[in-house]
Amino acid sequence: xxxxxxxxxxxxxxxxxxxxxxxxxxxxxxxxxxxxxxxxxxxxxxxxxxxxxxxxxxxxxxxxxxxxxxxxxxxxxxxxxxxxxxxxxxxxxxxxxxxxxxxxxxxxxxxxxxxxxxxxxxxxxxxxxxxxxxxxxxxxxxxxxxxxxxxxxxxxxxxxxxxxxxxxxxxxxxxxxxxxxxxxxxxxxxxxxxxxxxxxxxxxxxxxxxxxxxxxxxxxxxxxxxxxxxxxxxxxxxxxxxxxxxxxxxxxxxxxxxxxxxxxxxxxxxxxxxxxxxxxxxxxxxxxxxxxxxxxxxxxxxxxxxxxxxxxxxxxxxxxxxxxxxxxxxxxxxxxxxxxxxxxxxxxxxxxxxxxxxxxxxxxxxxxxxxxxxxxxx
Amino acid sequence: xxxxxxxxxxxxxxxxxxxxxxxxxxxxxxxxxxxxxxxxxxxxxxxxxxxxxxxxxxxxxxxxxxxxxxxxxxxxxxxxx
Amino acid sequence: xxxxxxxxxxxxxxxxxxxxxxxxxxxxxxxxxxxxxxxxxxxxxxxxxxxxxxxxxxxxxxxxxxxxxxxxxxxxxxxxxxxxxxxxxxxxxxxxxxxxxxxxxxxxxxxxxxxxxxxxxxxxxxxxxxxxxxxxxxxxxxxxxxxxxxxxxxxxxxxxxxxxxxxxxxxxxxxxxxxxxxxxxxxxxxxxxxxxxxxxxxxxxxxxxxxxxxxxxxxxxxxxxxxxxxxxxxxxxxxxxxxxxxxxxxxxxxxxxxxxxxxxxxxxxxxxxxxxxxxxxxxxxxxxxxxxxxxxxxxxxxxxxxxxxxxxxxxxxxxxxxxxxxxxxxxxxxxxxxxxxxxxxxxxxxxxxxxxxxxxxxxxxxxxxxxxxxxxxxxxxxxxxxxxxxxxxxxxxxxxxxxxxxxxxxxxxxxxxxxxxxxxxxxxxxxxxxxxxx
Numbered sequence: 001x002x003x004x005x006x007x008x009x010x011x012x013x014x015x016x017x018x019x020x021x022x023x024x025x026x027x028x029x030x031x032x033x034x035x036x037x038x039x040x041x042x043x044x045x046x047x048x049x050x051x052x053x054x055x056x057x058x059x060x061x062x063x064x065x066x067x068x069x070x071x072x073x074x075x076x077x078x079x080x081x082x083x084x085x086x087x088x089x090x091x092x093x094x095x096x097x098x099x100x101x102x103x104x105x106x107x108x109x110x111x112x113x114x115x116x117x118x119x120x121x122x123x124x125x126x127x128x129x130x131x132x133x134x135x136x137x138x139x140x141x142x143x144x145x146x147x148x149x150x151x152x153x154x155x156x157x158x159x160x161x162x163x164x165x166x167x168x169x170x171x172x173x174x175x176x177x178x179x180x181x182x183x184x185x186x187x188x189x190x191x192x193x194x195x196x197x198x199x200x201x202x203x204x205x206x207x208x209x210x211x212x213x214x215x216x217x218x219x220x221x222x223x224x225x226x227x228x229x230x231x232x233x234x235x236x237x238x239x240x241x242x243x244x245x246x247x248x249x250x251x252x253x254x255x256x257x258x259x260x261x262x263x264x265x266x267x268x269x270x271x272x273x274x275x276x277x278x279x280x281x282x283x284x285x286x287x288x289x290x291x292x293x294x295x296x297x298x299x300x301x302x303x304x305x306x307x308x309x310x311x312x313x314x315x316x317x318x319x320x321x322x323x324x325x326x327x328x329x330x331x332x333x334x335x336x337x338x339x340x341x342x343x344x345x346x347x348x349x350x351x352x353x354x355x356x357x358x359x360x361x362x363x364x365x366x367x368x369x370x371x372x373x374x375x376x377x378x
Numbered sequence: 379x380x381x382x383x384x385x386x387x388x389x390x391x392x393x394x395x396x397x398x399x400x401x402x403x404x405x406x407x408x409x410x411x412x413x414x415x416x417x418x419x420x421x422x423x424x425x426x427x428x429x430x431x432x433x434x435x436x437x438x439x440x441x442x443x444x445x446x447x448x449x450x451x452x453x454x455x456x457x458x459x
Numbered sequence: 460x461x462x463x464x465x466x467x468x469x470x471x472x473x474x475x476x477x478x479x480x481x482x483x484x485x486x487x488x489x490x491x492x493x494x495x496x497x498x499x500x501x502x503x504x505x506x507x508x509x510x511x512x513x514x515x516x517x518x519x520x521x522x523x524x525x526x527x528x529x530x531x532x533x534x535x536x537x538x539x540x541x542x543x544x545x546x547x548x549x550x551x552x553x554x555x556x557x558x559x560x561x562x563x564x565x566x567x568x569x570x571x572x573x574x575x576x577x578x579x580x581x582x583x584x585x586x587x588x589x590x591x592x593x594x595x596x597x598x599x600x601x602x603x604x605x606x607x608x609x610x611x612x613x614x615x616x617x618x619x620x621x622x623x624x625x626x627x628x629x630x631x632x633x634x635x636x637x638x639x640x641x642x643x644x645x646x647x648x649x650x651x652x653x654x655x656x657x658x659x660x661x662x663x664x665x666x667x668x669x670x671x672x673x674x675x676x677x678x679x680x681x682x683x684x685x686x687x688x689x690x691x692x693x694x695x696x697x698x699x700x701x702x703x704x705x706x707x708x709x710x711x712x713x714x715x716x717x718x719x720x721x722x723x724x725x726x727x728x729x730x731x732x733x734x735x736x737x738x739x740x741x742x743x744x745x746x747x748x749x750x751x752x753x754x755x756x757x758x759x760x761x762x763x764x765x766x767x768x769x770x771x772x773x774x775x776x777x778x779x780x781x782x783x784x785x786x787x788x789x790x791x792x793x794x795x796x797x798x799x800x801x802x803x804x805x806x807x808x809x810x811x812x813x814x815x816x817x818x819x820x821x822x823x824x825x826x827x828x829x830x831x832x833x834x835x836x837x838x839x840x841x842x843x844x845x846x847x848x849x850x851x852x853x854x855x856x857x858x859x860x861x862x863x864x865x866x867x868x869x870x871x872x873x874x875x876x877x878x879x880x881x882x883x884x885x886x887x888x889x890x891x892x893x894x895x896x897x
Binding site: 290 | 537539824825826828829832833838839840842862863864867868869870871873874875876877
Binding site: 419 | 590
C-alpha cells in the first residue's frame, strides 16, 4: 500500500464503537491496524450509551448517514453474537397532541419518499402497541426497522474481528500526543503509523486541539426485569416544538426495552458539566418526564443510574475525514448521541477516504474541513 | 396478637409464626424464590437484604426481598419467576 | 414534608442502638433508620420480640425507653452531605430526613466465596441461615453443615443445635495453630472465652474440623450433600443445609456515597471520636473494622456521645474500645483467609448470581469496571455486593465509587431525591430528541 508506512498502516486512537468499527473495516482491507485506548474497550460514551439503531431526519446528511449505517447493521445482524443483544424492536415516536400528529404525518411522508417503512398509529393503535403508555395519547409513528443493541458488546465484537485479521490492541495506554504519523504514549513509547485516526469521542479535542467537539452529559436509569412492559423503543415527538437549543439543559422521554426485559429510561443532555456525578435535579426531571408518558414506571425498581458524555459538534453532524493541517491525521468523532447507529457507516466512509475508493454516500457533509470554513465566516 | 399468620405462596396457603419473614414462608412451601437468568432455581443466600437472591412478588409488587418483609395475613406471594 | 433530627443514626444493630441511646441522653432529637422489619441488626435479628442474649435485651429496653424515633423497614437510597439530608424508602412511601449530625452504623454482611454448587437452594450464609431460623424456619432433625471461618461459626452451630438441628460438621478454614494462638489471646477476655466454651459445649455433638472448607455442593433441585476438604482429604457429607460464610465485610456503600474516606483495608476512617473526615458524620461498628458486638456497642456509644457534643462521656469509653480492638486484631490474624479459597470456583462456576456470569467470563478482564461492562457481572440488583466482594478476594480488584441509589429503589423514589438538594434548579426547556444515550 503506497503512502502507508511505519509499524502500522493505520493507528486508531480510541476503542469505542467508532474506533472499533474503523479497525475492523480497515483490517478487512488488509491494512495493518493498531488500536490504542487509555482504558478498556467501550469505556467511554459507548459503554454508557443506550444502543438505539435509529434512522433520523434532522437533516438530509443525518438521514443519509443513519439510514446507510442501519442497513449495514441489518446486514451484520445474523453474524452478531448473542451478547450484542440485537433486537429489531422498532421505534415509536409518540405524539401527544394534534400538532405532534401533524409532525407524525410529515415524518412518515419524509421516510416514505426515501423508502423507509413506517406505520402511522392512531390513538387506539398506539394503545394496542404499547398498553403501558398513558391513555389516550394522540398517536404515533412506528418505524419498524429500528433496532437496539448492547453497545459495549458490539464494540468488543468489532475489535475481536479486527484482531482476528491481525489488528493490534494497546489497551490501558494513554496517548499524550497524536499527529504527524506519530503517537506518543504516557509511558514514553512511540508508535509510528502512516495514518492516524482520532476516534476518541468527547476527548478528541484534547488530542487534536482546535476541533469543535464538546462533551454533552447524559443520565440513564436501568430497571430490574419486567417482561412485557414496553415493546418498542419509545421516544417523544415533543422535541420538535422547540428549536434545537444547545445552550440549556434538557430532558426528554425515551424508554428502551432491553432483551434482558429491563427498561432503560432516558434522557438528559447538558453542556458545560465536566463531572460525571449523578445530578439529582436532572435525574428527577428526566424521570418525571418519563412518568408523564408511562405512569407505571413510578413503581418499578431502578437498580442503577449512570452518566456519560456524548461528543457533540455545533452542527450535529460527526467529523469524518482528514484533518487539513496534518496529512497523516483523520478524525472520526463528534457523533453525539448517534455514535452506535452511525459507527458502521463511519468506518465505511473512513476506509473509502484512506483507500481512495468511492463511498456509498456523499461524504462532504461530514468532512472536518467544514468546521474550518465555518470559522472563516464566523 | 395471634400466634400464626397464613399467607399464600403461588396460591397455596402456608402458615408461619407471627413475625416470620416471607423468605421463611417460601422455604416452607416451594423452597424456590426465583428462577435465575439462566434458568436455575434460587433461594435465600444472605437472608440479610444484601444478595437479592430471595426476590419474590408480594401483593403484585415484583422484585421484593422476601427476607426483609414480615408476613402479613392473606399476603399473596408469587415465586419461581 | 421533611422531618429533621439533630442526630440521625443509620442502622439499628448493636452500634446503631448504642449510638442512639447514648445520643438521646443529651435530650437531643434522635432518629434511627433501619432497613429491616425490626431493630437488632443481624446479630440480634428479630428484635425484642424474640429470645435474645441478655445484653441485647438491655439495649432494646434502653432504646424503647429513650426518646428515639425508630423508622423500621426504611432503607436509605440517597444521601447528600452538603444538604445534610437523606432519602429513605419503605415499601409504602418515600421520605426525606434532615440531620445535623449523622452516625453511620451500617454494619457488615457475610463474605461469600464461589465454589461449584454454591447457587443451589439451601446453601446459605452462616449468619443468614441463623437469621432465617430466628425468623421462624423450623430445623428440628435437619442435617446441617456449618462452614467458613470466624467465631460466628460456633455461635451459629450452637444456636442450631439448641433448636434441634443435627449439625454434622463445623468446618473452619483456619488451622488449629492459628486457633490456638487466638485462644491464648482470649485469656485476656475471660468473658469471651467462657462464651466460646459454652457455645462449644452446646454444639459438642458436632465435629469441629480445622483446616477444612467446602469444595463443592451437590443436589438436583436443592442441596443434598457437600464435599469438604478436611486437612487435605476430600469427604462427602449428606446434608439438608449448608450454612457457610467467610467472615464479614463492612457495608460501606452509604459512607462512600457520602464521601467518607476509606483506609487501605477498605474500612471507614475515623478519629478517636468516631468522626469521619467529614465533620458531623460519624461511623461506628463493623464499617470501621470487624470487631464484633462488644466493640460495636462501645464505638456506637462513643459516636452517640460525640455527636451530642458530650466529649467527656465519649472519652471515658476509649480504654474499653482499645481493649476490644486488640481482640479484633487477634481475630483478624487468626481467621485470615487462606489462598486456596480463591481456587474453589471452576471456570463454569457462576461468580455473579444476579446475572449468572461465570468465573471464566469475568477472568478475561483485568478490572472490575471492564468485567462489569462486558460481562454484566455486578450489574444486577445486588449492585455487586456479593460478586464484587468475591472478585475483590479472587482478583484483588478495587470496588468502585458508590452512586445513588445505594439500594435498588422505586423510580418514584429516585425522582424524589432532587427535593433534598439545595443546588440550583435548572431552567425548564422543552425537550428534544437526544440520540444515543437518549
